Amino acid sequence: MRPSPSRLLPKFLLAVSLSLAGLLSVAQAQSLPGLAEGTHYRYIADGQPYRPQPGKVEIAEVFAYGCPHCAKLAPMLEPWKRTLPKNVQLVLVPGVFGPDDAYARVFFAAEASGALPVLHPRLFAAIHETGSLARNADVTQLGSFVQGVQGVNQAGFAAALRNEAVLQGKLKHAYEFAGRSQIEGTPSLVVAGKYLVLGNSYQGLLDNARKVAVALAAQASPAAAKPATTRQAPAR
Numbered sequence: 001m002r003p004s005p006s007r008l009l010p011k012f013l014l015a016v017s018l019s020l021a022g023l024l025s026v027a028q029a030q031s032l033p034g035l036a037e038g039t040h041y042r043y044i045a046d047g048q049p050y051r052p053q054p055g056k057v058e059i060a061e062v063f064a065y066g067c068p069h070c071a072k073l074a075p076m077l078e079p080w081k082r083t084l085p086k087n088v089q090l091v092l093v094p095g096v097f098g099p100d101d102a103y104a105r106v107f108f109a110a111e112a113s114g115a116l117p118v119l120h121p122r123l124f125a126a127i128h129e130t131g132s133l134a135r136n137a138d139v140t141q142l143g144s145f146v147q148g149v150q151g152v153n154q155a156g157f158a159a160a161l162r163n164e165a166v167l168q169g170k171l172k173h174a175y176e177f178a179g180r181s182q183i184e185g186t187p188s189l190v191v192a193g194k195y196l197v198l199g200n201s202y203q204g205l206l207d208n209a210r211k212v213a214v215a216l217a218a219q220a221s222p223a224a225a226k227p228a229t230t231r232q233a234p235a236r
Helices: 018-028 068-081 102-113 116-128 139-147 154-162 164-180 202-220
Strands: 041-043 057-063 088-094 188-191 195-197
Touching: 057 068, 057 164, 057 202, 068 116, 068 202, 088 102, 088 164, 088 202, 102 116, 102 139, 102 154, 102 164, 116 139, 139 154, 154 164, 188 202, 195 202
Parallel strands: 057 088
Antiparallel strands: 041 195, 057 188, 188 195
């Protein structure tokens, strides 16, 4: 995957020494059968999940609406998500490239108002297919675009977009997650907050993310990972 242009990287992301993380990873990484660090993943020392839930292994996708690679990966995520075990969940994390990032604000407002399933693909299409939105569109331009999208609770969306206190907390949480997860470009997949997934293609990235998540889920609940056995009828 090609990294995002350096000019888009948030200057306020936490500084991380990748070389030190590499030295620590060998000692700290949880062993994953059949997987190799440097091939399938890179271990993140002191990493934490984005939105942890008890009994769930989290796969977090850090993405940007202006990223062409994210636009190509986005339609692959929904069918792929259906192949994941029940104890593995996918969460979306918008890249935050400044405290007033317009697209991240719209993402969180859409999420809060229940409009994300409708708006998420439409925003990608407007930038990369129809050209009706610029990659550097501001909140006013995005708000006008959203008003023309059917199926959006406009009042709920507008209220969420005005809720500055909540938005600032979510923006801060998202860029801190990207910083401690050592995100260098988008799209990036992070499993359990500690495994930055590697891959040479979109499908390779998804395959490796699934392998890492399934391995972690199996270690957390070995009984659930065992294949079902078929009972044999007693001999007559």
